[in-house]
Amino acid sequence: MLKLIQNEWMKLWSKKATWIMAVLLIVILLANAGITKWIESTSPAPEMDWQEMEMMNLASAEDQLQNPDIGPAQQDYYEGQAAIAEYRLANDAEPFKVESLQQQVLDGHMMLSLVTLFTVIVGAGIVASEFSQGTIKMLLTRPVKRWKILTSKYITTMLFALLFAILTFVSIALFSWIFFGVGDGAFLVWNGSEVVEGSYWAEALKLSVLSLASTWMIGTFAFMLGTVFRSSSLAIGVSIFLMFVGVQLVFLLQRFEIVKYYLFTHTDLTQFYTGFMPIPDITMAMSLIVLTVYFLVFMVISYWTFSKRDVTA
Amino acid sequence: MSNEKIVEIRKLSKTIGKKQIIKNLNLDLHKGEITGFLGPNGAGKTTTIRMMVGLMKPTQGDILIGGKSIRTDFEGSIEKVGVIVENPEMYKFMSGYKNLVHFARMHKGVTKARIDEVIQQVGMQNRIKEKVGSYSLGMRQRLGLAQALLNNPEFLILDEPTNGLDPAGIREFRMYLRKVARENDVAIFVSSHLLSEIELLCDRIAIIQNGELIDIKNVNEHQQSRYYIEAKPAEQAKQVLEEIGFTVHPHENGYLIDTEPEHIPGAIKLLTAAGVDLYAVQPHRTTLEDQFLEMTGGGEIAQAHTK
Numbered sequence A: 001m002l003k004l005i006q007n008e009w010m011k012l013w014s015k016k017a018t019w020i021m022a023v024l025l026i027v028i029l030l031a032n033a034g035i036t037k038w039i040e041s042t043s044p045a046p047e048m049d050w051q052e053m054e055m056m057n058l059a060s061a062e063d064q065l066q067n068p069d070i071g072p073a074q075q076d077y078y079e080g081q082a083a084i085a086e087y088r089l090a091n092d093a094e095p096f097k098v099e100s101l102q103q104q105v106l107d108g109h110m111m112l113s114l115v116t117l118f119t120v121i122v123g124a125g126i127v128a129s130e131f132s133q134g135t136i137k138m139l140l141t142r143p144v145k146r147w148k149i150l151t152s153k154y155i156t157t158m159l160f161a162l163l164f165a166i167l168t169f170v171s172i173a174l175f176s177w178i179f180f181g182v183g184d185g186a187f188l189v190w191n192g193s194e195v196v197e198g199s200y201w202a203e204a205l206k207l208s209v210l211s212l213a214s215t216w217m218i219g220t221f222a223f224m225l226g227t228v229f230r231s232s233s234l235a236i237g238v239s240i241f242l243m244f245v246g247v248q249l250v251f252l253l254q255r256f257e258i259v260k261y262y263l264f265t266h267t268d269l270t271q272f273y274t275g276f277m278p279i280p281d282i283t284m285a286m287s288l289i290v291l292t293v294y295f296l297v298f299m300v301i302s303y304w305t306f307s308k309r310d311v312t313a
Numbered sequence B: 001m002s003n004e005k006i007v008e009i010r011k012l013s014k015t016i017g018k019k020q021i022i023k024n025l026n027l028d029l030h031k032g033e034i035t036g037f038l039g040p041n042g043a044g045k046t047t048t049i050r051m052m053v054g055l056m057k058p059t060q061g062d063i064l065i066g067g068k069s070i071r072t073d074f075e076g077s078i079e080k081v082g083v084i085v086e087n088p089e090m091y092k093f094m095s096g097y098k099n100l101v102h103f104a105r106m107h108k109g110v111t112k113a114r115i116d117e118v119i120q121q122v123g124m125q126n127r128i129k130e131k132v133g134s135y136s137l138g139m140r141q142r143l144g145l146a147q148a149l150l151n152n153p154e155f156l157i158l159d160e161p162t163n164g165l166d167p168a169g170i171r172e173f174r175m176y177l178r179k180v181a182r183e184n185d186v187a188i189f190v191s192s193h194l195l196s197e198i199e200l201l202c203d204r205i206a207i208i209q210n211g212e213l214i215d216i217k218n219v220n221e222h223q224q225s226r227y228y229i230e231a232k233p234a235e236q237a238k239q240v241l242e243e244i245g246f247t248v249h250p251h252e253n254g255y256l257i258d259t260e261p262e263h264i265p266g267a268i269k270l271l272t273a274a275g276v277d278l279y280a281v282q283p284h285r286t287t288l289e290d291q292f293l294e295m296t297g298g299g300e301i302a303q304a305h306t307k
């Protein structure tokens, strides 16, 4: 199996497109850091100091806590936010500025949608391209069972996603270090009973692992479409369309019970830690179960069609 | 040539939709023997070959390679098989060498030395580091052959392998196949449209039409020795030949006689003595094409030639 993965990895990186994606990712992140820097240096000094900002945060968190519609995860989140804001004001503990290495790393998980995009392209093409190039017949007439070949391709897609996620974080850290440097401030967390200092690296890691769940699901979906329809453009098109429209549908379906079983209600696992939940009464456990069921369905469909298909390409 | 069976095709059938494409096909292939697989377009050659290498699943029947079933023990049965199905498609964005490394990794025990050895065998050493996208069709065919030989196969399956090779390439390819068949005792199964090529290459020919195996025959089976004689005046020549005691069949502009070579000089003397002018005296062999046309019906092969 290791050799099969090695093969897929070699093919992936022998394609120019893969290198272009890597360069593109880095250029986008560089541009993003550059633009943030430019805006900072051209806009006038903020009218509010951080104390005023924290007071606003505190007010809005308390406001939210009055809202009867919020779910338990949001309840925890806003309680934490309120406690942290109070603590900052009481102890004169400044938060990170946006233009700092720390805050950029903390927000880095939002950039992982780029990784999702590239993973969709790779996952959709990794099986489909073998069919369109005609190489599938060379691949399947070896003493290797079909399911093993498909597994190696799936693992390669996921390794690609992981590598690009790491690349994203390294680039963000590097560029924000160059442009902004390490800023003052403390990272605080609410552990349920008191506010303590935490590691922003650990927090960034947690949030990005949670965001990668969405990369994983959409990537798997694209992989399935590519395997079933043997057309990477179709698979890429449908997956990217769903990636944008699928989330919007959550709002349309909001009033119906079925929304709780809908994939895109659950793809964003960071929602349990960022306070923004379109459907407030879901829980992390529920999301994990729903995602696992979807994953298994996607996998069964992929393996079934790939193993049974008569190859005439 | 040992006569050990290596491949057994048993009651093989394939139905796609309502159409039965392969009908109850039975065939054995032996070590060291080259078997040609001949048939008009759409006869089912490619379909049969695709089933033999696991690309398609038989509707009924089975294929045993080295005694192992392709249905129940795919990895075991395909282990010692080398395959070229139609044009060998390679990864164009990688070098020929990387392509071979890629396929070598999918077999057990193919070493780097073995890769270099096959590259030498197909004469690709000078271009092997270049991208396959820059290769000519013939070079791709050579690379295709190289990948099929990587695992030291005991059985080679080739579907129209000489597509795109120049005459020298075809000849070299033929020599090479004969060599592996003889020296390594490899069984070879080749499908082709080129009758003359099959005739030169194969020991045995299986003919398929409309999904049915209609004949299996050995090439160079002892043929009745025949001579073609063209002479003028033709009537007089015929008379002389009949007087000697030959049975005379008109053929093209002359006659065919069934006889052994030792009787020919005498016949020529008699013909010249009788004042007949000889234009041609030559051994006559029925070509495979004649036999093939006879068996499959002219219309069908005419169709095959125009396609």
Ligand SMILES: Nc1ncnc2c1ncn2[C@@H]1O[C@H](COP(=O)(O)OP(=O)(O)OP(=O)(O)O)[C@@H](O)[C@H]1O
Residues within 6 Å of the ligand: A312, B016, B019, B021, B039, B040, B041, B042, B043, B044, B045, B046, B047, B048
């Ligand atoms: N996927 C398919 N669906 C339906 N019919 C098919 C399919 N594949 C092949 N056929 C039919 O099966 C028959 C045999 O096709 P096959 O490709 O095996 O012929 P062949 O002997 O290799 O012909 P050629 O000499 O042209 O290469 C043809 O009539 C073809 O139309």
Ligand SMILES: [Mg+2]
Residues within 6 Å of the ligand: B045, B046, B047, B159
């Ligand atoms: Mg064919």
